[in-house]
Amino acid sequence: MVTQLSHPFSFNFQSTVNLRTSWVKVTAMANHKVAHVLSVAGSDSGGGAGIQADIKACASLGVYCSTVITAVTAQNTLGVQGVHGVPEDFVYEQLKSVLSDMHVDVVKTGMLPSIGVVKLLCHSLKEFPVQALVVDPVMVSTSGHILADPSILMAFRYLYCREELLPMADIVTPNLKEASALLGGMKLVTVADMCSAAKSIHDLGPRYVLVKGGDLPAPLDAVDIFFDGDHCHELRASRIQTHNTHGTGCTLASCIAAELAKGSLMLPAVQVAKRFVETALDYSKDIVIGSGPQGPFDHLFKLKRSTYNSSRRRGFNPNDLLLYAITDSGMNKKWARSIIDAVKASIEGGATIIQLREKDAETQEFVRLAEACLEICHSHGVALLINDRVDIALACDADGVHLGQSDMPPRVARTLLGPGKIIGVSCKTPEQALQAWADGADYIGCGGVFPTSTKANNLTVGLSGLKTVCSASKVPVVAIGGIGLANAHSVMEIGEPNLHGVAVVSALFDRESVSSETRKLHSVLMDVLSVAK
Ligand SMILES: Nc1ncnc2c1ncn2[C@@H]1O[C@H](COP(=O)(O)OP(=O)(O)OP(=O)(O)O)[C@@H](O)[C@H]1O
Numbered sequence: 022m023v024t025q026l027s028h029p030f031s032f033n034f035q036s037t038v039n040l041r042t043s044w045v046k047v048t049a050m051a052n053h054k055v056a057h058v059l060s061v062a063g064s065d066s067g068g069g070a071g072i073q074a075d076i077k078a079c080a081s082l083g084v085y086c087s088t089v090i091t092a093v094t095a096q097n098t099l100g101v102q103g104v105h106g107v108p109e110d111f112v113y114e115q116l117k118s119v120l121s122d123m124h125v126d127v128v129k130t131g132m133l134p135s136i137g138v139v140k141l142l143c144h145s146l147k148e149f150p151v152q153a154l155v156v157d158p159v160m161v162s163t164s165g166h167i168l169a170d171p172s173i174l175m176a177f178r179y180l181y182c183r184e185e186l187l188p189m190a191d192i193v194t195p196n197l198k199e200a201s202a203l204l205g206g207m208k209l210v211t212v213a214d215m216c217s218a219a220k221s222i223h224d225l226g227p228r229y230v231l232v233k234g235g236d237l238p239a240p241l242d243a244v245d246i247f248f249d250g251d252h253c254h255e256l257r258a259s260r261i262q263t264h265n266t267h268g269t270g271c272t273l274a275s276c277i278a279a280e281l282a283k284g285s286l287m288l289p290a291v292q293v294a295k296r297f298v299e300t301a302l303d304y305s306k307d308i309v310i311g312s313g314p315q316g317p318f319d320h321l322f323k324l325k326r327s328t329y330n331s332s333r334r335r336g337f338n339p340n341d342l343l344l345y346a347i348t349d350s351g352m353n354k355k356w357a358r359s360i361i362d363a364v365k366a367s368i369e370g371g372a373t374i375i376q377l378r379e380k381d382a383e384t385q386e387f388v389r390l391a392e393a394c395l396e397i398c399h400s401h402g403v404a405l406l407i408n409d410r411v412d413i414a415l416a417c418d419a420d421g422v423h424l425g426q427s428d429m430p431p432r433v434a435r436t437l438l439g440p441g442k443i444i445g446v447s448c449k450t451p452e453q454a455l456q457a458w459a460d461g462a463d464y465i466g467c468g469g470v471f472p473t474s475t476k477a478n479n480l481t482v483g484l485s486g487l488k489t490v491c492s493a494s495k496v497p498v499v500a501i502g503g504i505g506l507a508n509a510h511s512v513m514e515i516g517e518p519n520l521h522g523v524a525v526v527s528a529l530f531d532r533e534s535v536s537s538e539t540r541k542l543h544s545v546l547m548d549v550l551s552v553a554k
């Protein structure tokens with residue numbers, strides 16, 4: 022209860038403090054910090070959303086998850102049959118137990134069933150500040166069930182959420198109905214409406230806003246709008262055709278929290294989270310749990326990766342070409358980092374697809390490297406392509422290959438790899454682009470656009486050559502060659518809808534900090550995309 026706020030901690034709590042003293046010694050010796058998210062949310066008896074989703078999502082991303090349970094719901098794939106709020110003073114008891122003892126990096130909130138709980142949470146966060154607060158303003162589930170006391174819908178708008186919780190939040194993640202409720206019933210139908218809603222919600226105080234478009238009409242992509250205070254970014258994922266979408270919102274918010282706890286910046290955290298949801302939905306699109314209209318999905322698909330093979334791989338998404346990172350062992354050696362660390366850092370910075378380009382590696386070493394990189398890429402839902410070597414791609418079950426004009430013909434590679442793998446081909450002319458399409462390529466790389474040190478004596482095509490190839494190509498194009506922070510916008514602004522991104526080597530890997538260079542380039546690309554809209 023609220024009155025307990027001014028009381029000293031309870032007896033139980035005192036004994037925890039004593040226990041803690043001896044633990045400090047133990048942990049000081051071990052000194053191994055664990056990224057930690059505290060989920061303050063409701064329990065879903067069906068196991069697909071709420072606390073259960075949060076634990077699975079965090080665990081999947083390698084982050085520890087503690088829990089404060091605010092309500093117990095009786096729900097299944099048919100809907101919500103009942104909600105039983107945990108007494109407020111016991112919610113507070115749980116908050117104190119966790120926050121006073123454990124080092125929590127990020128708090129993620131889901132179902133907050135009463136104003137009293139919101140107040141206690143805000144009070145606890147002031148007493149025990151954390152690095153970031155992710156607020157999923159759970160009010161109405163995708164299935165349309167109300168998950169908050171009707172009074173809290175008002176409160177969210179006018180009282181604590183507005184005046185306290187939202188201003189404390191680093192990000193708030195409403196779905197369409199919740200965004201509408203936060204704004205007093207504003208109608209949200211189009212992506213443009215989502216953008217203006219995100220801006221209005223930003224005025225309520227959170228640092229970032231993500232309006233989720235899971236409920237947009239079915240033929241549309243799953244588009245979310247991310248507002249950073251200046252720009253609206255459109256985050257797109259292909260819409261997976263499935264009924265198993267129960268708990269997508271809880272999962273998304275938990276993944277954002279988990280990535281923030283690992284030290285990520287906000288936009289890359291949201292992108293990793295979105296990709297995780299998309300990959301999990303794709304993996305689980307045909308599973309059957311329960312008889313109702315909306316089933317849960319499998320968060321732990323990574324544990325079963327061997328069965329998540331090419332036939333179940335999600336289709337090639339041209340948006341993945343946005344920030345295409347190509348490794349170079351020479352450069353990474355120069356900066357004293359392993360290829361694996363380089364790949365990790367580029368994904369952390371926002372790389373959307375990775376190509377392993379190892380011109381000098383022995384085959385055995387290349388297979389090992391590819392397997393290790395694949396593990397990292399897949400744990401972030403990022404595809405990994407192998408340059409030139411179809412045999413390596415087959416050996417490690419990579420997502421595909423990138424072929425030059427003098428490598429294995431794409432048609433042969435397609436026969437060997439099957440329909441589920443990605444094939445990219447380097448092209449300089451419209452004729453080569455059309456041939457690549459006819460041979461079964463998924464995308465082409467066009468360049469060198471500008472001169473580059475990674476390919477001496479490479480004929481450059483310039484922006485005009487790029488334009489010509491883009492307009493002739495029947496498959497998506499990624500530009501390559503001498504592209505970096507200074508010129509990426511001029512490449513992306515050539516006005517060709519078929520151009521989906523830039524492929525870079527030196528701009529990321531011949532730099533001291535791969536993650537921060539990737540982040541900077543990513544933000545340039547996002548800016549271009551938001552202006553282009
Ligand atoms: N069929 C789908 N395919 C791909 N992505 C999807 C699909 N459905 C939802 N998403 C994505 O899942 C994330 C969660 O969005 P959604 O709008 O479903 O949240 P929500 O309504 O809060 O979910 P919940 O049912 O957990 O409350 C968003 O990034 C959204 O774009």
Ligand SMILES: Cc1ncc(CO)c(N)n1
Nearest residue numbers: 063064065070071132162
């Ligand atoms: C407990 C709980 N929290 C959140 C949601 C939103 O999906 C749900 N259905 N159940």
Ligand SMILES: [Mg+2]
Nearest residue numbers: 162196270271
């Ligand atoms: Mg939700």
